[in-house]
Amino acid sequence: MSLDHDDSGQHSVRKENEARIFDYRPTPLDACSIETCSGQCLQWQSSESETSEYENSIVAHIPMCLGCYQLDKTTGTRQGQLDLYAIPVVKNTSREQSSRRYSIQSFGDDKDNPPLTICGGTTSKVSGILDGKWCPTPYQRQSELSFENYYATAHASGEIMIHNIFADGATISDINTKTRNPFQAKFAGKTTQEELSVADPNSPCLCLAIAWDQSCNNGNDAIPLNTRIISSYSDGNAAIHQIQQSSSGNVELSTSLEHCWPAHKMFNSPSEVWCCAFLSINNNDNTTYPTNIVATGGDEGCWKMWDLRTNLSRPIYHNTNAFDAGVTVLSPHPRQSNLLVVGSYDETIALYDVRYVSSSSSPTSLFHSDAIGGGIWRCKWHPKDDNRLLIAAMHGGCRIVQFADHLVAPQGRKCDHDAGSEIPIQFHSVFTEHKSMAYGCDWLVYPNDAIVAGKKDEVVEAAVSCSFYDQTMYLWSAPITDSI
Template structure:
């Protein structure tokens, strides 16, 4: 099925991240990333590398119940945004948006449930301002008695974790990949386990209880491009999905992480994958050069994926890199799932249904 746009907006800056608020199927945040180069130099002076400034904007949008009537609710500027995630459960009594930015920070912004507006709560320095925070993930996607923590991947090849009771701070940091680690994610069934993937074509596992001096596994055989996205399955305990620049989505069993259970060529190089909240066999895929897709893995909930994945819906109205995407949790016409997506160079958000 080919999906059509229900509503759209120009974000002005290049858009790369979309995340729906866990307390509202009508409210989502969009992160943007813009580069400005200052190539001015004194006449006669030796040529120098241009000064690059990465700046961005967080945009909060609200949509109608059917996915139409998209409107901007809030905006605030800051360093370029590379990733963002809402706290699945309230953090310190408030739903909180964590932002990974281009100056080595994780920003925390709390949501006021009465006004539906964000306000700054904390900025955590994960690295120096020349290092980019590339991705982040909360440890609390499933109910747990443990306090919330965040894992962050950094452009210098390192991974760090953030924890603490009243405020978050860096609790551990280690070198994980020789090239950019595009993604770090918790096993949502076991917050002691972290998975990372990088431009070195490697998928790695880490046990936070062991100090992370050595990974628990390294898979360097399954991928023909950098590992870009990982998400633990919220309904099936041992399953996690991995996306790569090689355009394939691979499903793994955490008990046998060296060999994928199945793979699906989604096209275009994968940037993000998102599992459906209630349909255990449905995955949302951002395919960079080949648009957005909803893929079904029939039989996955019964432990059988012999037939691999199949395309359920695609959305091709973006004209640039398909980066950010998320399920709203709400329904549109004919009971279809409402989805928001964004693309980079054409700085566009679309809302559609699958």
């Protein structure tokens, strides 16, 4: 399996609960990843301070990054581009027009709110982007009128690049200027050629996937930033980089290679390592501690768990028989870190409780789906709703999965799943407008605290997705459903 394959063959997909299109945009190159930062947005004003003069106005912007990757078949080079969008959250003028107070139904006006090209395009030459990730909380500098975070990208050159994304709404006093893109970006750091040469300097490889360590700096707004990124490569290797910020006033980051090891093989030759993730340890008090366990998934159809305290000569767990094709997705639950969704090119997903994984056993999944109509490429847990999962399924479009309410225990309580027990799920939405491989997807959610408070009628949300060869991205409805 390769990212440079032809887009051939159409699989039939189910049409039940078809989602509704809100907005559409062509992408500058073949779109490979789309990532929002719904947990952290530029908030223009609190709902308590709104007055009638702000009717039908933008009350917040949610940042969204689109990463593109395109093979030039003439030269054999892989071009890239990273664009930063400001997704407007609009206050509805009348509850008669919408059942909710706010709406997210547009990528923004092309003329007044164009995307900011961070790298690539006419600004600079950059290698193709295959993956991108926002630095997870708790690293946030956020007040009502400010935003700051880091965004990392995986490149076809094998490099990882990191950008500082920021905005200061306090400098914009005119309410009309809120239609413009308020976000800015600065280059913050990247991996070096010397680090890349640890694997094989004579064999260039693609960086296929990256993930931040969500356990670092837990429980505080730790500045300077001190965290890690795991990355996986087309030459069969995986790596861990330490990411550090020199001081609170300096956005530049230093990167240093901590580990690099051969992770996956097929027929005694290196195989693509399509995905990687940190697996945190979640204790009964719901406190997450720094982790030494990581996971990788390879083109040979296996996923493995590794302990960074060992010499990494062998995994602590090796799943060999759950999937019939390459493992392409590893998605840990953001709040119940014992839960891990694994997706495959064989068109199925499986849910595991990693507490039951050991080197001497083959754990039974809590759920393993039938084929859903397309190879799995991304799985995104909802930023606040513990039981919903968004899936990009290549030629099968996108799906929203609803798990049973008892998937995650209430705050402060231990969540125990019996080994081998089945978790009920249902596929309650499908989006099939993409005419090519749906490679990227993510959630847009505002306001975030409404879900926690159980006020579903106040929750405003949508989904975004992008596809490869037809160079499109869509913003579409993601309806909230009743529990199962």
